[in-house]
Amino acid sequence: MKNKIKFLIALSFVSIMGSLLLPSSITIPIASAEVYEDLQFLTPVSTISSPQNSNVTNATTTASVPDISKGPPIPSKGYLVEEIRDGLYWITDGVYNTMFLVSDQGVTAIDAPPSIGENYIKAIKEVTDKPIQYVIYSHSHVDHIGAAGSIFPNNVTYIAQEETANLLKEANDTRRPVPTVTFTDHYELNSGNQTLELDYKGVNHEPGNIYIYAPKQKTLMLVDVIFPGWSPFKELGITTHVPGFVKAHDTVLGYDFDTFVGGHLTRLGTSEDVILQKQFVNDLTNASMTANSNFDFGSFAQKYGMTNPWLVIEEYYNAVTNDCTDTMNEKWKDRLGGWEEFMNSHCWKMTESLRVD
Known part of the structure; x- marks a missing residue:
């Protein structure tokens, strides 16, 4: 059972990311739990290979993404x-990305994604024999710095x-010195x-997520906020503070940059990508405000009674979130990669923030 669970988790990740990132002509093999027993969520992409097994069934990906989402x-x-x-x-490995800076004295590496x-070390050695002197953490999350140790x-x-x-310090995780x-x-x-x-x-x-700016190169890095060519990850990149997430777009645009590094997905970005996502967030805010005003909690309490308050709240939340989702899906269809996958979660996050923040 344990192996089966590990297999399903790994296969789900590979299948989902494959459907988002790979051309439709590429197939993703599905094999037994024994074949993929050691796959993990953060396994480096280059180590995931297709098993040579006559019992393997191929499933061809069908999802497509707009041109704006495609990278090298x-x-x-x-x-x-x-x-x-x-x-x-x-x-980049097509899912995660980061950057490093080579000086006449050594290398400054930023983050260390386990994927x-x-x-990462091989890539650095391809371009320089200088020693790695500094490592900068963009923030604390293990999916971005978990290989550092x-x-x-x-x-x-x-x-x-x-x-x-x-x-x-609180995490006390040897993977993240x-x-x-x-x-x-x-x-x-x-x-x-x-x-x-x-x-x-x-x-x-x-907390602690920083702006990393290379003035000579006019390049800015901010992780898990701007997703060039793509919808943000679930719940606005699982932000812990929606008002700060919204404000960050204007902060980014206050820098003098030509190139943007966002930490995820297929390509580098520009100020145009930031402006486009800012428009997305503005539309999301407006759709969420409208959805919140379209429904009266009292009517749900009257309909269901208050014997089970959680039921009433859930029905109310679902109605508001779905209203926002319908509006956003109609407006943003095919304009960003993954526009549909997380829209409901974005609407939940924003409508709730407008209610409580």
Whole structure:
């Protein structure tokens, strides 16, 4: 039973991401639990291989995405590394992405997604033989920094905002070493001929999530807030503070940047992607406000009675959320990748925020 559960979790992830990211001509193999026993949610993409088994049944993906969502193809080695400009590189496996900066003294790595894992080190070695000196955490979540403890040298300096440091101390997770350098609002990292500016402007995705800016390269990184070409992940990127998430769009647009790195999915972004997602969020806010005003909680209490208050609240919430979802689906159909998958969750998150925040 344990192996079966592991198989189903892994297969669900592979199937879902495959349907979102892969061309329709590519097939995803389905095999027995024994074949995929060791698959995990954060297994590096390059290590997931097709079993040579005559009993395998192929299921062809049918989901399509708009052109705006498509990024460069991922090589067979499982990752793509490219120079953005002037010694700043990005690496992606098609689901997660991050960046690293090479100076005349060494390398500054940002985050360490487990899905990329050791391929991060391979990518760095492809472009430089300089040592890794610094590791910057964008925030505390394990899906973005969970490989740090296993892939980086023991003598690197870890840098993070103090809220992130506090969360990591509480987590006590060896996969995510506690930062050795912390800051409150602003930190400038100078390494030889390169500079990175780190800013914390309040809670957006989670406490401690920072803006990472390379001024020379005019590149900005903010993780789990902007999803270039795509709808945000579920519940607005599982944000812990919707007002901060909304405000972050204007904060991003206040930077002078040509290239944006968002931490997820298929491609790099530009200011146009930020403007488009800001429009999405504005429409979501308006649809949520309208939906909240369209339904009276008292009428649900009268209809169902208050013997089971949770039933009344759930029916009320469902009506409001579905109203918002219908409005947003009609307005945003096929304009962003994954527009339909998480729309209901976005509407739930925003309508609830407008009720309580």
